[in-house]
Amino acid sequence: MVNGRRHHVASLGLVDPPSSARWLIDATPDLPSQLSTLDTYAPRSTPIVSGVFLTHGHIGHYAGLIHFGREVMGTSIIPVYAMPRMQHFLEHNAPWELLVRLRNVEIHPMSDGLPVVLNERLTVVPIVVPHRDEYTETVGFSIRGPKKRALYIPDIDKWEKWSTSIESQIAVHDLAWIDGTFFAESDLPNRRMAEVPHPFMVESISRLGHLSTSERAKVRFIHLNHSNDALDAESDASKLIRSKGFAVASEGDIAPLE
Numbered sequence: 001m002v003n004g005r006r007h008h009v010a011s012l013g014l015v016d017p018p019s020s021a022r023w024l025i026d027a028t029p030d031l032p033s034q035l036s037t038l039d040t041y042a043p044r045s046t047p048i049v050s051g052v053f054l055t056h057g058h059i060g061h062y063a064g065l066i067h068f069g070r071e072v073m074g075t076s077i078i079p080v081y082a083m084p085r086m087q088h089f090l091e092h093n094a095p096w097e098l099l100v101r102l103r104n105v106e107i108h109p110m111s112d113g114l115p116v117v118l119n120e121r122l123t124v125v126p127i128v129v130p131h132r133d134e135y136t137e138t139v140g141f142s143i144r145g146p147k148k149r150a151l152y153i154p155d156i157d158k159w160e161k162w163s164t165s166i167e168s169q170i171a172v173h174d175l176a177w178i179d180g181t182f183f184a185e186s187d188l189p190n191r192r193m194a195e196v197p198h199p200f201m202v203e204s205i206s207r208l209g210h211l212s213t214s215e216r217a218k219v220r221f222i223h224l225n226h227s228n229d230a231l232d233a234e235s236d237a238s239k240l241i242r243s244k245g246f247a248v249a250s251e252g253d254i255a256p257l258e
C-alpha cells in the first residue's frame with residue numbers, strides 16, 4: 001500500500017503485486033499525478049485502476065473522478081465503490097451522472113461494515129464515521145492484506161462523536177492513518193473552527209497519549225490542511241508529535257500488508 005500526499009490531497013494507492021492490480025482510495029483533484037506515482041509501484045495497464053473507493057462527498061475525496069470522463073481519460077466501467085448516499089449523489093448530479101450514464105465508471109454499492117473482497121489477498125471494509133454529511137455519509141476504511149491491516153480515517157468530526165473508540169480500532173490494525181487536518185484551534189484564525197470540526201492533532205495526541213509505545217507508533221496523521229505547521233518536519237508541531245511517539249504520513253510512504 002502506498003500512502004498519498006503530504007502536499008497534495010490525501011489519497012492511498014492499494015497495490016496487489018501478484019496480479020499487478022491497483023486501486024485508489026479516494027479520488028482527489030490530484031488524481032493524475034497520484035496515478036503517475038502509483039506507476040512506480042504497479043505498472044500502468046488497462047484498466048488504469050481496478051477500482052476506486054470513496055470515503056465521502058467532499059471535493060478533496062471524489063472530484064478526481066472527473067478525470068475518468070470522456071474529455072480526459074475516457075475510461076470504461078471503472079468500479080467506484082460508494083456508500084448509498086454517495087451513490088445517489090453521483091447518479092443524480094452533473095457532471096458525475098454523465099460518468100455513470102456513459103459507463104466511464106460503474107458504481108458498486110457498499111454497506112457499513114460489509115467487507116468488499118477484492119481477491120483472496122485483499123479486503124476493504126467501510127466504517128461509517130461522524131462528519132459534516134451535507135451530501136453523503138462518510139466512511140473510513142479497514143484495508144486488510146494477507147498479514148496486516150491498515151486503517152484509514154481522513155475525516156471525522158471528533159473522536160468523541162463516534163460510537164466506536166479509535167483506540168479499539170487502532171488495536172485491531174497494524175497501522176492507522178487518521179485525521180490530522182488541523183494541529184490546533186489556532187490553525188484557522190479567520191474561520192470558526194466549529195464550522196469545520198476535526199479532532200485537532202493536539203487533542204488526538206492527548207487522547208491517545210496513554211496508549212503503549214507500540215500502539216502510538218501505529219498512528220500516522222494524514223490529510224493535513226495547508227495551514228498545519230506539522231507539514232514542516234522541523235516545526236515545533238512536528239517535534240511535539242514525534243516526541244509523543246506519533247508520526248505524520250509522508251508522500252510516498254509504503255506500508256506492506258503481507
Ligand SMILES: [Zn+2]
Nearest residue numbers: 056058131155
Ligand atoms: Zn470531509
Ligand SMILES: [Zn+2]
Nearest residue numbers: 058060154155
Ligand atoms: Zn477531507
